[in-house]
Amino acid sequence: MNPIIAGLVTIVVGVGGCVGYFYLSNLLLDKVIFPARGENISRNINRANAVRPWLFMFPAIFALGLYLVYPVIGSFWRSLYNRAGNEFIGFGNYQALFTSGDFQVAFFNNLLWVLVVPAASTFLGLVIAQLTDRLSWGNIAKSLIFMPMAISFVGASLIWKFVYANDPDIGLINAIRDFFGLGVIDPMLVPFWNNFFLMVILIWIQTGFAMVILSAALRGIPEETVEAAIIDGANPFQIFFRIKVPQIMGTIVVVWTTITILVLKVFDIVYTMTGGEFDTEILPSFMMDYMFRDDGIATAVAFVIMIVVLPVMIWNIVQARRELR
Amino acid sequence: MDNIAGSKSSLGWAVNITVLVIVVLWLIPTVGLFVSSFRDRDQISVSGWWQAPFAVDLTFRSRAASEPVQQDGLWIYEGNLFAEDAALAQTFGEGSGEITAFGNRGTQPAAYVAGEEVDLGDGETLLVNSDGTYRFTAAEEPRRPPTVYFEAETPPEFTLDNYRTVLTADNMDLAFINTLTVTIPATVIPILIAAFAAYSLAWMDFPGRGLLIAAVVGLLVVPLQLALVPMLRLHNAIGIGQSFLGIWLAHTAFGMPLAIYLLRNYMVGLPRDIIESAKVDGATDFQVFTKIILPLSFPALAAFAIFQFLWTWNDLLVAKVFLPSDDASKVMTVKIADDLLGSRGGDWGILATAAFVSIAVPLIVFFTMQRYLVRGLLAGSVK
Numbered sequence: 001m002n003p004i005i006a007g008l009v010t011i012v013v014g015v016g017g018c019v020g021y022f023y024l025s026n027l028l029l030d031k032v033i034f035p036a037r038g039e040n041i042s043r044n045i046n047r048a049n050a051v052r053p054w055l056f057m058f059p060a061i062f063a064l065g066l067y068l069v070y071p072v073i074g075s076f077w078r079s080l081y082n083r084a085g086n087e088f089i090g091f092g093n094y095q096a097l098f099t100s101g102d103f104q105v106a107f108f109n110n111l112l113w114v115l116v117v118p119a120a121s122t123f124l125g126l127v128i129a130q131l132t133d134r135l136s137w138g139n140i141a142k143s144l145i146f147m148p149m150a151i152s153f154v155g156a157s158l159i160w161k162f163v164y165a166n167d168p169d170i171g172l173i174n175a176i177r178d179f180f181g182l183g184v185i186d187p188m189l190v191p192f193w194n195n196f197f198l199m200v201i202l203i204w205i206q207t208g209f210a211m212v213i214l215s216a217a218l219r220g221i222p223e224e225t226v227e228a229a230i231i232d233g234a235n236p237f238q239i240f241f242r243i244k245v246p247q248i249m250g251t252i253v254v255v256w257t258t259i260t261i262l263v264l265k266v267f268d269i270v271y272t273m274t275g276g277e278f279d280t281e282i283l284p285s286f287m288m289d290y291m292f293r294d295d296g297i298a299t300a301v302a303f304v305i306m307i308v309v310l311p312v313m314i315w316n317i318v319q320a321r322r323e324l325r
Numbered sequence: 326m327d328n329i330a331g332s333k334s335s336l337g338w339a340v341n342i343t344v345l346v347i348v349v350l351w352l353i354p355t356v357g358l359f360v361s362s363f364r365d366r367d368q369i370s371v372s373g374w375w376q377a378p379f380a381v382d383l384t385f386r387s388r389a390a391s392e393p394v395q396q397d398g399l400w401i402y403e404g405n406l407f408a409e410d411a412a413l414a415q416t417f418g419e420g421s422g423e424i425t426a427f428g429n430r431g432t433q434p435a436a437y438v439a440g441e442e443v444d445l446g447d448g449e450t451l452l453v454n455s456d457g458t459y460r461f462t463a464a465e466e467p468r469r470p471p472t473v474y475f476e477a478e479t480p481p482e483f484t485l486d487n488y489r490t491v492l493t494a495d496n497m498d499l500a501f502i503n504t505l506t507v508t509i510p511a512t513v514i515p516i517l518i519a520a521f522a523a524y525s526l527a528w529m530d531f532p533g534r535g536l537l538i539a540a541v542v543g544l545l546v547v548p549l550q551l552a553l554v555p556m557l558r559l560h561n562a563i564g565i566g567q568s569f570l571g572i573w574l575a576h577t578a579f580g581m582p583l584a585i586y587l588l589r590n591y592m593v594g595l596p597r598d599i600i601e602s603a604k605v606d607g608a609t610d611f612q613v614f615t616k617i618i619l620p621l622s623f624p625a626l627a628a629f630a631i632f633q634f635l636w637t638w639n640d641l642l643v644a645k646v647f648l649p650s651d652d653a654s655k656v657m658t659v660k661i662a663d664d665l666l667g668s669r670g671g672d673w674g675i676l677a678t679a680a681f682v683s684i685a686v687p688l689i690v691f692f693t694m695q696r697y698l699v700r701g702l703l704a705g706s707v708k
Binding site (some may be wrong): 004006007010011014015018019022023026030049050052053054056057059060061063064066067068069070071072074075078128131132134135138141143144145146147148149150151152153154155158159160161162163165168169170172175204207209212213216261264265267268271272284287288291295298299301302303305306309312313316317319320321324 | 340341343344345347348351352353354355357358361369372373374375502505506507509510513514517518519521522524525526529531534535537538539540541542543544545546547548549550551552553554555556558559569570573574575577578579581582585609610611614635638639640641642645646658661662666673676677679680683684687688690691692695699702703
């Protein structure tokens with residue numbers, strides 16, 4: 001079947017199915033199973049109202065359970081088996097991982113990414129949010145810096161190839177080096193620092209996200225606190241670092257953790273720019289190397305990522321529960 | 326605020342310039358891609374995109390089309406290099422070309438300066454002037470007309486050829502349609518499912534509600550990578566395999582935590598009075614949801630729709646795993662990352678164009694719907 005027609009059919013069936021499910025199941029509950037009439041009317045209404053939330057939530061819980069909860073267990077279970085999946089090898093895959101030099105490189109690089117990208121994006125975002133706060137054209141500036149958010153990681157990588165290319169007629173960096181009479185280099189081949197060149201791409205994308213959220217947070221700061229500081233003779237830097245930043249610390253942490261989580265998911269940039277060569281591998285791209293080749297190793301890497309994410313997850317849940325109370 | 330203390334004027338200039346520099350730095354890479362996608366292939370290889378508005382020196386080849394004239398024992402070819410070749414005549418037009426250097430061998434196309442008469446040996450001489458006129462003399466009758474290489478200032482040339490190539494020759498049109506096919510159902514379907522769940526979590530009272538909300542928050546950060554292997558195996562086992570249906574289901578589920586989280590945060594903030602008075606008037610939960618909550622939640626629904634659209638359009642990981650790897654069902658990101666970068670690695674014009682085609686739609690969505698996007702982001706992270 002033509003994919004476009006299949007797509008349209010899916011929309012109609014999907015949306016129609018959802019509407020039908022919600023409407024009919026409600027009708028069934030109210031008219032047939034617990035009808036609001038007869039001798040048990042009040043008991044029936046109460047029971048119907050107790051069941052209804054689960055009716056409403058069922059498709060969502062089903063999707064979440066199948067695609068996000070089950071895989072945590074499924075992946076862990078699979079990671080205990082060998083490549084073919086027919087022999088239980090306990091933690092053999094993990095043992096193989098942690099003794100392999102490639103994995104150690106990927107793990108170390110990922111650590112660098114997790115440390116540098118969120119810090120740089122949040123810091124730049126905060127500074128730009130503050131600088132554009134009172135500019136007449138601040139909104140245009142913010143919109144342009146926010147723009148890379150809309151671009152795919154693959155697209156962004158291609159865009160940056162026009163900066164990093166090892167040809168002074170294509171790559172901006174080498175053009176500048178050429179202008180100053182320096183030799184041509186390939187930034188992707190510079191040991192250790194090539195990781196940072198790749199991080200720049202993600203920082204370029206994520207700074208806009210940090211900026212938008214922190215800019216809203218800065219606007220939310222009560223003006224009296226700033227005015228009081230001005231009257232007390234604080235200079236703009238003191239106002240920014242001593243008055244404003246402490247008041248939006250909560251938002252800064254949220255932005256920081258959100259970007260951290262993202263860093264642990266993005267394999268596209270490394271995949272497109274270097275293919276993991278030249279010691280630039282990170283965990284998500286390392287996993288994709290084994291996907292389709294050795295599911296045992298691939299799931300083990302995925303589970304390592306899960307364990308790295310776990311503290312953030314717990315912290316998020318604790319925060320959310322505190323807000324609910 | 327700061328102008329109370331009069332500090333604005335002193336820092337104003339510095340701030341303006343700093344922001345301007347940052348914005349320019351942020352834009353330069355994208356502008357480079359955009360400009361490159363309109364440039365001629367030959368021009369890209371000899372000058373950077375930042376030189377696109379200027380003329381470049383390109384190498385050409387021309388061969389005498391007329392018969393030689395015999396004079397004083399010499400065979401002489403004379404004429405204008407630009408006029409000898411129809412394609413050259415078109416590129417340079419009447420009298421606009423300017424030759425800077427010339428040569429008689431393809432390996433050294435710019436060996437001599439224009440206007441200099443050169444002795445090529447064997448009794449042959451060659452003179453090429455900067456306006457294109459040339460004179461070639463030989464002591465013996467040449468077996469074939471001489472070929473002259475020259476370097477000429479070429480005016481900047483912008484073309485849509487790259488777009489034509491990308492959209493017709495490389496299956497990019499098919500990839501574009503595939504991307505659209507993946508994206509639209511994967512954006513539309515989760516919204517309704519998530520909206521019902523979000524309403525339950527926001528406005529219905531039942532045991533375990535807090536626990537479920539916490540679970541959704543937790544699932545927000547579960548790495549997608551975990552789902553790849555087990556879910557692909559499940560898809561294969563139940564006969565979905567790698568297909569569009571599979572990727573729609575996957576995207577629907579992967580977008581669910583954010584959808585529920587965003588929509589619940591928004592719905593909780595709706596005024597309690599409206600909902601309670603509707604219930605007092607005898608509205609059922611179903612009616613409250615469809616008649617009151619859904620219309621009022623439009624901004625949050627739009628915000629999530631934009632997120633999900635951008636995320637599914639830009640996704641590479643899920644597409645690589647849940648779609649077949651044959652040419653017929655490749656989406657644009659896979660096409661670029663796996664096909665074009667390999668087969669057309671050095672063809673920068675084509676790469677730039679392909680990338681631009683793939684980011685054009687998200688950029689349009691982004692700039693037209695930015696208001697909703699920002700609002701959605703804020704609902705998700707700032708309380």
